[in-house]
Amino acid sequence: MNYSTRSFTDIRAALLAREEVALVDVREEAPFAEGHPLFAANIPLSKLELEVFSRIPRRDTAITLYDDGEGLAQIALIRLKDLGYGNVRLLEGGLQGWRDAGGELFIDVNVPSKAFGELVEHHRHTPSLAAEEVKQLLDDKADVVVLDARRFDEYQTMSIPGGVSVPGAELVLRARELAPDPQTRIIVNCAGRTRSIIGTQSLVNAGLPNPVCALRNGTIGWLLAGQALDHGQSRRFPAVSDRTLELASADARNVADKAGVKRGSLADLQAWQADATRTTYLFDVRTPEEYEAGHLPGARSTPGGQLVQETDHYASVRGARIALLDDNGVRANMSASWLAQLGWEVYVIDGLMLSEFSETGAWHAPIPTPWQVEEISPQTLRQWQEQGRVAVLDFTASAQYVKHHIPGAWWTLRADLSSALRKIPAAEHYVLTCGSGKLARLAVPEVEALTGKPVFLLQGGTASWIAAGFDVESGETHLASPRIDRYRRPYEGTDAPREAMQAYLDWEFGLVEQLGRDATHGFKVI
Known part of the structure; x- marks a missing residue:
């Protein structure tokens, strides 16, 4: 099949012109962290359907996909077309093409913010x-x-x-x-x-x-x-106190004004959301607890500090419009001041009434209509395991799998299915699970196509197995895929090697020079 491509030169020009650009790396997070363009967004093929609607909400966004020769981008392109995205291309030459064209590559994650x-x-x-x-x-x-x-x-x-x-x-x-x-x-x-x-x-x-x-x-x-x-x-x-709030509100507004933050009303927001030619993100930057107690319908919970730290994860379309809100302006204005300096067109929504925070509960990512698949109970799965007729595939995050999983379950990356199934003993039935069942559900027809055997979804995922009181095991007991779904940060946990921590700091110190070589960032510091 012939695929339409987009060149390094064209993407670079679009970034400099502040046009909307969604440059998507569909590899897992660990290989992504080994090298990628500055404004690449990592949306792994394994989780594409669960993340793309919130991260690239407008269906005719100009999307460019790439991998490093693994063949994942072509699969992702077909999936995105099936989901209704109409302007999807591949990066000319993939990641190697970017290198060959002289494009700068950055290691680690959340690099624009760092x-x-x-x-x-x-x-x-x-x-x-x-x-x-x-x-x-x-x-x-x-x-x-x-x-x-x-x-x-x-x-x-x-x-x-x-x-x-x-x-x-x-x-x-x-x-x-x-x-x-x-x-x-x-x-x-x-x-x-x-x-x-x-x-x-x-x-x-x-x-x-x-x-x-x-x-x-x-x-x-x-x-x-x-x-x-x-x-x-x-x-x-x-x-x-009221006095502290009053002082903080005035200070934050002054900083936002200095940074060039724009102002908007609820009516403006509704007009932007109705504009099919431009992407608008709506983020509530208060604490998760405040968000769950009451928020504006359609807003995503993104506490402001993390939004500034992980902007590429939340707003994966560079050049999009970002609208922020809170209940008193302090956190929205301060967060917006940083996003404006990061080169975003950012607005704070003013004049909101408390009654307009009418929706309650946690934020849930929009996902495609779920596949209709046959589900089985934890009790049935246990009976099948006792009879030795079943293989269990677990698609949860590898760290969660290591923490606990159904005894005998094989940890599997969805994007690595064909290779993983060669390591898993053939079975009469396959049962798929993950934490909630959402990701495993997507893999059911894929496992059916690869095995030709009946494939079932564990109802309620591994959580239902645990709730039923059945035993779990821990550790890397059955890995059918390499644990590349997450890049281990050199600073996380309590056992990071000194050498890795020092190397991380040395890398951070060199980022200013690397930004200069790349020259597409558009950052300004007030």
Whole structure:
């Protein structure tokens, strides 16, 4: 089959012209992290149908797919056409074609945001303290507070002793409450560099009177200094007073105005959403708990700190319009100020009434109409296993599989099915599962086509097996595919090698120079 292609030169020109570009790497996250263009969005073929509607919402977006010669992009193109996407092409020559044309390749994940953070520090000389200096301040019981700008679950895994969880977008709103004395020193940390730089600079930009600095190199720097971290902490930010809210609102609006953030109303938003020629993302940047208690219909829950950190994941169409909202303007304006500097056309939706936050519950990604497949209960599966007639394929995330899975289940990557099935003993029946059953359901017709055998879906996924009280096992007991679905960050967990942590920092230090070579970023630092 002949496929339409798009060249490196054409994509580069579109990026520079601020046109909408969806450059999609359909490999798994680990190979993606080994090298990709700056603005490539990673939407693995294995999960394409579950992610693409939210990440590329407009069906006639100009989409360009690539892999590194594995043949995944061609399959993805057909699937996207079947889903109604009408303007899909392949990258000319794939990833190697990008290399051959002189395109810059970046390693790791969320690179636009991380590179931008380095650019901010480079231009603004964001103040920071070394881990040894911070520890001395804490040991001396100095007038200091440590604010952890990561997600709460990351903070719980490991944190600076005495640190309080204040995810990035919450800092300007909450810092005055945590450090009411303007003489109190505020130290902002994350695991590495980006969120501590952005968090610190947020407080500086907002004009907080306190001395503010980043913990240089975050928890990585802390560990490299031979210092111990806390684990399992639960200190979270408190509620804020009316006066704190009033000051934070004015500060955040000033920063947003300086960054060139645009303003919009609910009527404007509705007009943008009805415009079939332009992509509009609508993000609610409050905490997940606030979102679930009540939100504007159609808004996606994207806490502001993570939105700035992982913009490529949430807004995968470079050049799209982004609309942000919250209930008081502070978090939306601060988040928008960073997105504007990251080169996005970004609006804050003003004038919303509390009554318009009428929808409750968690956000759920829009997905295609599910396949109608035959399902079996955990009890039936257990009977079949006792009779030895069945193979169980588990499509959940590999880390979740290692944590616990149905005894004897084979961990399988959907994009690797044909190869994986050669490693799995042939069976009379196949039963597919994953955490919820959504991903496994998509694989049912594919396994049927490859095996010619009856294939069933475990009703309710592995969660239903556990709920039935049946035993599970853990570890890498039956891997039918390589564990490449997730790139292990050098800073995550509690056992990262020192060499990997130092190499990660060295890479971050080099990002400003790499941005200069690429020259498509369009970033500006206020």
